[in-house]
Amino acid sequence: MVTSYLGLFGLEVEGVRVERVEIPLIQRDYAQGRPGPRVARVRQSFLDAIHAAVIGGEPLHLDFVYGDVIDGTLRPLDGQQRLTTLFLLHWYLAHRARRAHELPDRSAFGYAVRPTARLFCERLGDCAPPPASERLSAWMEDQAWFLHTWRQDATIQSMLVMLDAIQKRFDGADVDAALSGLTRGAASTVTFHLLPMEEPGTHEDLYIKMNSRGKPLTPFENFKALFERTVSRTAPKRAKELAHRIDGPWSDVFWPHRGEDQLIDDELMRYLHFVTELAEWRRGRPTTASDVETLAHRVYGAEADDALAQLDHLFACFDVWERVDTAAFFAEHFSLDARAETVRLFNLPDDGGVDLFGLCCRVYGEARGQGRRFNLPTTLLLAATLRHLIAKTPSFTARARVLRNLLEASSNEIRLDRMPQLIEDVDALIERGAVGEVSALNKAQAAEEEAKAELLRQHPEVRDALHALEDHELLKGNLAAFELDPETLPRHAEAFARVFSKEHWPRVTAALLTFGDYSRSLGRSSFRFGSGAAAEPWTVVLTGANRPQLAETRRSLARLLDHAADAEDLASELDQLVQRWLAEREAERRLDWRYYLVKYDAMREGRSGLYVSEEPTMGYRLCMLHKHRLNSNYRDPFLLAVHRESGVGDAIEDKTFTGYPNRERWLPLARSGAALRCVDEGFLLRAPPDEEHRRGFDRVCGEHDVSDWILRVEQTSHEGRPVDAEDRVTKAARLVQAMVETGL
Incomplete structure (x- = not known):
């Protein structure tokens, strides 16, 4: 009471x-x-x-x-x-x-x-x-x-x-x-x-x-005595059985997972914590208790209306492992790398392999930052495994694969307060394979899973190719960036594995842009591209939206994969692809923002793949973010490219910026303080503050046709917008070289 x-x-x-x-x-x-x-x-x-x-x-x-x-x-x-x-x-x-x-x-x-x-x-x-x-x-x-x-x-x-x-x-x-x-x-x-x-x-x-x-x-001794008393008030016979099982058969289950202290106390308590939270969620109640003692009394105490049923569930969740070699079982169904007959698991909270039971025994209930070390997706996977073992459900590996895909796509949906609904989805999927009944997990991904299932029913021969794509570290089960076409899918799957290996990421950031604007719009003039240095931006770009929203990405990716599928020397082929496209653009005199991002490696150095524009679309006034927020240091990609192309080294200050994108971003010369910044028409210049440097500055500006303080770039109109007809980076780099040579 x-x-x-x-x-x-x-x-x-x-x-x-x-x-x-x-x-x-x-x-x-x-x-x-x-x-x-x-x-x-x-x-x-x-x-x-x-x-x-x-x-x-x-x-x-x-x-x-x-x-x-x-x-x-x-x-x-x-x-x-x-x-x-x-x-x-x-x-x-x-x-x-x-x-x-x-x-x-x-x-x-x-x-x-x-x-x-x-x-x-x-x-x-x-x-x-x-x-x-x-x-x-x-x-x-x-x-x-x-x-x-x-x-x-x-x-x-x-x-x-x-x-x-x-x-x-x-x-x-x-x-x-x-x-x-x-x-x-x-x-x-x-x-x-x-x-x-x-x-x-x-x-x-x-x-x-x-x-x-x-x-x-010890905490376990204290808990065990209190818990046995709690159970004895609910079901006296069960209390005696509980004491016998903890000291007998269940000890054998947990012994292989014992800690360095050669005891199983903590391991058993952590698993009991998991089972009890699972019981609470299946009752439709989000977990509010942080300690297993309070939670156990609430679930198994005599005051609980369904205490006897919950005790039956508790015993079943422990008894089921008596017949299972946990390491062998999980290795049969899951892996940490891509294998034909297993489901690859991502983002596990420990480096101890795929034995989720053993992992639960080691870390369940421990905090990691604001979250859980044994995270909620892993919790749902272990819950699915328990449901399968207790109910003896069919097709576990196939259903676990679908669940893995749904969990990876549901980072926004998976929250502690929604665990009761998420458990319902897991049970429906594992017991009946009912993807269509999913209501709490990501519905767009559920629709994808139904489409993939239909494809495999009609074309089982593409199963290996489809699973290989799902198990790729950048896709993690989401194939919305691919056409589910049985004719092209095997070819694209093989090409994707080659093209998107880590050593090719820097080249792919350029090559993919030659086929179109594959970026994902994040709203508020923010755009996400792939990164040459990190996997996460690629995952966001290739999987972070539903199928209709990824239409342009899907088209560009398919063209790249078709082009690269038969390449013997992939790196050389990607480089040649980029050079041909740049030459075509230069011949057309259509040097838009894509041209510059493709041509200049420096303009794709942002680890996050995130760009923020001063206008609603990508253009010539951009911020290139290394991290994810404008209050961290970022680059102006055009100014960075000018600095690198000029080759003047520390004669120019190596500038990073913070703050809103409409704040002026100046690239100053170290000696004189003269500076330039990128604008739509070209580059706006700022004169040096002292008279001695001013004379040299004026002379260089005159030699490079600077008027009204602007180094203008020749432009044409394309689809109603002004587009460069000459390379603004090259033009500005020459101006900077001349200023440095003049002593500025």
Whole structure:
């Protein structure tokens, strides 16, 4: 049952009314106030979370308090640290708000650990804190009732440290409002789940069972004991079976995946966490609990309507691996590279191969940045595998391939809050092959999968070619950039593997542009092209849109692949292709932006493949981004090409830029400060600031027909737009050379 600290008192637990809380003898000292930086960080984080909850934030749930109630006294087996902190917090807030009369009797909270701690709690109930300006611990130690021996009592000293921390954290807070939020019972701003013992009086026996070695409990030992109790309240026979299986058959399953400590505790808990989250999602509930203890109680506890069914699911998810060599099973169906009979997996969260079960045992539940190390797509793949093994579904490899393709295309759709719907899609696909029932995964990719399935039904001979394309690192299952034509697909698949090998990327960035504008428009004058240095831009360009949106990309790619399919020396063929196209454009005197990007390697150096234009279309005023945002350093590709072509080295400043694309981008000469920038008509010039350099600047400008401060480029009209008829980069490079030779 969910309650709060004050809500405990008067609460009926299995017919017994709680009148007081006593920390039992078998428990350790109060530790949250101990000295040391690590404990201080834990203490501060805990108080920060409580403060955020009581001062108008989201309510805070503190997981379990577990114990038995005998003769009206709750003796917690687990949760004494939290209860002690809440006792101190309520005492402080109630006295500061002048509402101490709302607190339980002074003997309502105490320690059986030692009489000194019990007496301190009683004395604390009799006194009121000093003015806010005085430190609580110093004031208390100066009181007549504070015994000298308490200075050596670890629990009392820890309480004093915590009281000082509470005083500091809640300094200036609205204590009246904070206390009011804490006094709303189950609706309190700070709550916990009270789990009573099934058999009152077995408290010490259970603690001894859990801690018979006399050492601190491991997280697994603590969880195992609590979990067995949770299950025993739901299904007593299942609890005995659970204990037997954890110590028996399931241990054999997890032993090959044990950690360096030669234990399987963490591995078993991580997999249990996965199974329990999976159960929660299948119930249609997004996961909100961050810890497996709370989640397990919510799913398998007696309060859950479907607890018995969920326990059956839990046992099935563990039992199914008893008959499976996990490494061999996953190697049979998945691989990290492209193979004819397996499904290539991308973006796995570890370097330990394709054994998803073993990977789950190693890292499930661990964070990576703002996300999960065992990421959600991998979680869905493991869920699919479980569904297959438990339900004995047919055609698993084929259906897993379709699922892989859908997951790779659904980066925008796969979110934690949508996992219940995503699990429904996974189940429908693995159980029935029902791609048409997909509703949460990417629907455009689902349509692609149906089209590919139809192609394979009619032309099974193209299966190997189609799968080879799907397994390519740049495509990852998405073939929207290809015509699903049985006549051309095998030829294009073979050519694509050759053309798009990494060593050819720099050449392909030029060669593909000769067949058309294959870029993907991202809106707001942003355009994505392939990159000579990175795979991600190619993946975005070739797979980042639906089939209709990729029509021009598909046409350009098909022409390139047709051209390169039979080339013996591919690099030479691509170079010749580029040179022929440039010569044709020069003969036509049609030097648009594509001409410059194809001709000058420097203009394709942006690792991201991202260009931002000053106008809605690509043109002569561009930003070439190395990263993905304009607030990072980027290049003006035309100015960079002029610098490189001029060959003047550090006589020109090596300029990068930041900010909006319409900000002026000047390329200055290092000695004189004269500069130029690219505009539609050519290059706008800026004179040097001093008179000595100005005379040389004017002379060079006159020699190069500069008028109105513009180095004009001859232009013609094409499709209603002005297009260069001569090479502006070459013309500007000559001007720069002349300026440097003049001493500018």
